[in-house]
Amino acid sequence: MAAVHQAALELLEDPGAEVTIPAVARRAGVNPVSVYRRWGTREGLLADVAITRLERDSPPVDTGSLRGDLIAWAQSAVEDLGTPLGHAFLHALVGSLPTTPEADAERSSHLLRRIVTIQEGIFDRAAARGEHVPAPEDVFDIVLAPLYLRVLWGAPQADPVVLVDRLLKLG
Structure with a gap:
């Protein structure tokens, strides 16, 4: 493999x-x-490579605070997306995504695994420290989606600190 x-x-x-x-x-x-x-299929292979790449950063780094953990995690995504491989991989993956009900279900299961990683690796630690944590899904909507969309559109990358601060203002 x-x-x-x-x-x-x-x-x-x-x-x-x-x-x-x-x-x-x-x-x-x-x-x-x-x-x-x-x-x-090629799409199945690329999806598996993507999940393996995403899971390699598990568990997320423990900086001692929710804000610090999220910034470190988002910065890691920015660094990966900023490499030629990260950029090419994202474009290839998005360009090859099938739109069948089975493929949608598989993507949903992968997203759920990422949410569990965030929950267990970042939010549970923060809750144990007494910090208020937002919904894990909000990390995707407010932090990760802008990072990935900016790469796809060729726009300048967003500042992970700004995105994390937006997320935490929701709580």
Whole structure:
């Protein structure tokens, strides 16, 4: 699995490369049939690579405060999105998202896993310290959505500190 993920990421970094199952399999040194069996489609593979990349920052860093934890987490997203790979990966992932009920359900389950990561990794710690925490879904709406949308639209990146402060003013 790691070799296939790495091959997909390497192809995404290469502006002239086509990210297809056969190309990924060739680069990973595996049979394309194996890749099709495991992931089914290019979109399924990219979604799995995305989730693996997102989960690598779990658990989020503990800075001692909710605000500090959220800023560190958002800054990490900005840094990742600011790399050529992060930028290319986001564009490839969004461009390949299927719109079937099954794909929608799978994306919802991945989003739920991210919410659980935020809840367990950031908000539960903050609550244990006696801090008021907003709804985890608000992190996506107020902090992450602007970060990702700005990359997709080619706009200057938002300041994570400003976004986190907006989020915390809701509470």
